[in-house]
Amino acid sequence: MADSGVYLDNAATTPPFPEAVAAVARAMESVYGNPSSRHRLxxxxxxxxxxxxxxxxxxxxAEGSEIVFTGGGSEANNLALKGAAWAYRRAGRRVVVTAVEHSSVLEPARWLxxxxxxxVVVPVGSDGRAGLDDVLAVVTPETLVVSVMHVNNEVGAIQPVAALGRRLGAVRPTSGRRKGLPLLHVDAVQSLGRLDVDVRALGADLLTVSAHKVHGPKGVGALFVRRGVRLVPLVHGGGxxxxxxxxxxxxxxxxxxSAALERMMALGPSEVSRRAADLRRRLVDAVREGWPRVVVNGPAPVGSRTGRTGGGEDAVAPHREDAVAPHIVSLSFPGVPGEVMQQHLQARGVYVSTGSACGSHHRGRASHVLEAMGCPPDVAGSAVRVSFSPLNTADEVERAAGAMVEVARSLAQRRAGP
Amino acid sequence: MTEKTAGQGAAHEAAAGRRRVYLDHAATTPVRPEVAEAVTRHMLSEYGNPSSVHSLGRAAAAAVEEARERVARLMGARVEEVVFLSGGTEADNMAIRGVVTASGKSRPHVVTTKIEHHAVLHTCEELEREGLAEVTYLPVDGTGLVDPGDVARAIRPETVLVSVMFANNEVGTIQPVKEIGRVCREKAVPFHTDAVQAYGAVPIDVDEFGIDLLSVSAHKVYGPKGVGALFIRKGMNVRPLVFGGGHERRRRAGTTNVPGVVGFGVAADLAAREIEERAAHLVPLRDTLVRGVLERVPFARLNGHPTRRLPNNVNLSFEYVEGESILLSLDMKGIAASSGSACTSGSLEPSHVLLAMGLPHEVAHGSVRMTLGTGTTAADIEYVIETLPPIIERLRAMSPLYAAAVAQRGRAGRP
Structure with missing residues (x-):
């Protein structure tokens, strides 16, 4: 089924690399012991x-001792937010998140x-990026955790995490009750393997990753917990x-x-994003040519003249950082509801999504990300998300673009008809 | 004669590094080939995100629902009452914390026992520490049984949950679950049972047993690690542990572990078909092992209930020896066993279960758990019966206490 189709929903989940499948199979067959058991197995x-x-x-x-394996990215986000807020609750009470975080950050925040x-929920600009100064403005001496995602899962916007990390580093007390606070949590589920993710360079204290977004199996994630950072666990038991x-x-x-990551890292984030940028350019150009009314949501890639950047970033960063991760593109076809586009594309063997897969349960509700970006309802309601993996080819993207144009034309014609 | 030959052959194999006898199935079980095949097949062909609306996503969602049906059937639950989680420990955490925090009572009270798995005990202790609940830890008798009368007496107006494990992971004692369920029904208190060890090993029917919440784990029934489930009776109010995203009817956020869940489904289905056959295979082997060792080793005893025990559980105490030393020696002979729960195998504390059963510290220290599996053969058991007694003898030879005991109690060790 997938072999004949074009799978462009890699932000929802990625097809496991054969190496990952082989590693899973090998572990099930020959390494079936319980790691807590003290015998050879x-x-x-x-x-x-x-x-x-x-x-x-x-x-x-990071160091190995700073990695905590979890049951997935959502659990890691929950552990980071709830675990850190709870562990440091005597040192303050404020938690800062952006409006475009994944629901596994926003919902624990609501619970807190x-x-x-x-x-405090920091708004984003029309490009989906939070302004560095907007975040810093709400960071008080009462703030425990600041949670900002690296790459947004719906529009690909890169948040100014590194700059934020540097600025927070400069305001953290080095002693006393608030030593090391506020913590910076980074949801890097969408950026791992695609951008350079370096916890030291980002200044992250906590960082979330997920296996099935890097061609690994579902049901596994990890949380980086910088040495010295305390957490109250979500799941208690054998320790x-x-x-x-x-x-x-x-x-x-x-x-x-591990096997999936090894292959992903062997490819290298710069090569992965170079390929994705090429696919993105092909897709956007081809769709624009065939359907000029298409709207690209989120920041524009470097070198493009459209879109705006998040505030403050350029002033701090020594070089102009990219504002968008090329492997995620949000396209709106005003007049064609996103779900309709998605269904018609599927009929043509092209798999995309209307937004976050996790949000697809609330049908009829516009994406909280596009809403936060201030997209007009016809743009938000007609958005589809296309997300690439290193396995996608230019041919597949041409085919997808062709299908999008075809669907947009035929549906618009039908609407314009009698 | 044949026995002897088999034993010698086995010893020879062990010396050559070939003989491996895995007797730690309570810690984890080898994945059945059918399960492994299903897991890898799903990773290769149906890799969609079950939350995606496109057909790849829907195929994944359908596979998850089929697995849910299979897991539900083996406990007599309805499909919509089963929530998939990352494992049994998470299921225990969610059941207890989820009920306590959703209770709305100002001083919620929980009744549990002293012999629960750490997933239950540590969750209860943590709730006490946070001031979120008061907890009563019920004692057990010398065989590890909980008295349903004690449960009834411990229940107060503020009690929001009773949590008593179905079968103990260390000594295999099967609790009077039905009676406890009846007590809970009469007192209108929800009943949670950690059935991680019992699921697939003994028949379970949540309705018949009056169970409202039940924790299970895939990797204890020849399924993959990283998957478990919690049965939540319809109408029960349980607060989720992991939020964000509408997965599992908003009860557990995070992309569903499709291959793992599918593997669990296959494992549950196999267990459902084979449950009687497995017990018929295991019980005689278990009893042969117990008898064989106790006949050959003085100052030894079987821990747990002689008959109300899991078909695969053997837990023996050997006086005047350290359990850890026995395990090390067994491991060198290719036999994988444990001193109790794998989760605490790093600690030097004696088992909290054995202590609760009234074993003195020094006896609890000399305990070995051997848990059999579907792949265990009569030859494996013979090999253990031949291998274990000399190990004990050699270790005891180093103990001055043992020499004194023999002088006092005689070689048979039956005072």
Whole structure:
């Protein structure tokens, strides 16, 4: 089914690399021990987990001991927000997030609010980027955690995380009750393998990654927890993962995560994003040519003349950073509802989504991201998200673009008809 | 004669590094080939996100629902009452914390036991620490049984949950679940049971047993690690642990672990078909192992209930030896066993379960758990019966306490 189709929904999930599938299969067949067991089979399993931990750590510039495996990116986000706010609750009560965070950040933030914390939601510009100064303006001496995603999952906007990390680093007390606060949490689920993700360069204290977004298995993620940062666990029990996440480790899943990441990192983020940028350009150009009314949501790539950048970034960064990750493109076809476009594309073997897969349960509700960007209803309601992987080809993208133009033309004609 | 030959052959194999006898199935089970095949097939062909509306996503969602049906059937639940999670530990955490925080009571009270898995105990302790709940930890008798009368007496007006495990992971004692369920029904208190060890091993029917919440784990029933489920009876108010996204009817955020869940479904289906056959295979092997070792080793005892126990569980205490030393020696002979729960195998504390059953510290220390599996053979058991007694003897030879005990109690060790 997928072989004959064009899969452009890689921000929802990616097809596992054969290496990842093989690693999962191998772990299930031959390394089935419980990593907590002290006999040989247990030690073998523990070794697989520890080797994978090093691979994940290396991919984000961390130490192995700073990586906590979880049941996925959403759990890691929950652990970061709730765990950190709870651990430091005596040192303040403010939590800062942006309006375009993933729901696995926004919902725990809402829960924290119920629990008596003060949550400040920073708005974004029309390009989906939070302004650096807007974030810093709400960071007070009461702030515990600032959570800003690296790359937005719906429009690909790159947030000014590195600049924020540097600025927060400059205001953190180095001693006392508030030593090291506020913490910076970065949801890097969409950027891992596509952009340079380096926890030191980003200044992140907590950073979330997920296996199935980098061609690994579903059901595995990890949270980077900088040495010295405390967390109250979400899941209590046997004290696995340094007491930060109990439960028998998902050995095959972790092995698959590692194998996928190794291939992804061998390709290299710059090559992956170079290829994605090429695909993006082809897609946008071809669609524009065939359907000039198309609207590209989110920031424009470097070198393009449209779109605006988030405030403050250029003043701080020594070089102009890209504002958009090329592997995620949000296109609106005003007049053609996103779901209709998506269905028609599917009929032509092209798989895209209308926004976040996780939000697709609330049909009829516009995306909170596009809403936060101030998109007019006809633009927000007609958006489809196209997301590339290193497995996609130029031919596939041409085919997808052709199908989009075809659908837009035929539906618009029908509307214009009698 | 044949026994001897088999034993020698096995010993030879072990010496050559070939003989491996895995007797730690309570820690985790090898994945069945049918399960592994389903997991890899789903990774290769149906990799969609079940939350996606396109057909790839819908195919993944359909696979998840089929698995849900299979997992539900093995516990007599309805499909919509099963929530997939990352494992049994998360299920226990969610059941207890989720009920306590959704209760709306000012001083919620929980009744549990001293022999629960750490996933339950640590969650309860954490709730106490946070001031969110008061907890009563019920004692057990010498065989590890909870008295349903104790449960009834512990329930107060503020009690929001009773959590008693179905079968103990260390000593295999199966609790009087039906009676406890009846008590909870009478008192109108929800009943949670950690059935991680019992699921697929003994028949479970949530309606018949009066269970409102039940935790299970895939990797204890020859399924993959990283997947578990919580049965939540319809109408129960349970607060999620992980939020964000409408997955699992808003009860567990995060992209569903489709291959893992599908593998769990296959494993549950196999268990449902084979449950009687498995018990018929395991019980005689278990009893042979117990008898074989106790006949050959003095100052030893079987922990747990002699009959009300899991078909695969053997837990033995050997006086005057350290459990850790026994395990090390067994491992060198290719036999994988454990001292109790794998989750606490790093600690030098004796098992909280054995202590709760009234075993003295020093006896609890000399305990070994051997848990059999569907792949365990009579030859494996013979090999263990031949291998274990000399290990104990050698270790005891180093113990002055043992020499004194023999002088006092005699070689048979039956005072």
């Amino acid at each position: 247990g030690l073998d399993a523990a070794n697989v987990v520890e080797r994978a931990r090093e691979v994940v750590a290396r991919s984000v510039g 609010e119920e629990m008596g914390f003060e949550v 696995h993962e340094g007491g930060r996440r109990s439960g028998t480790e998902n050995v095959p899943g972790i092995a698959g995560f």
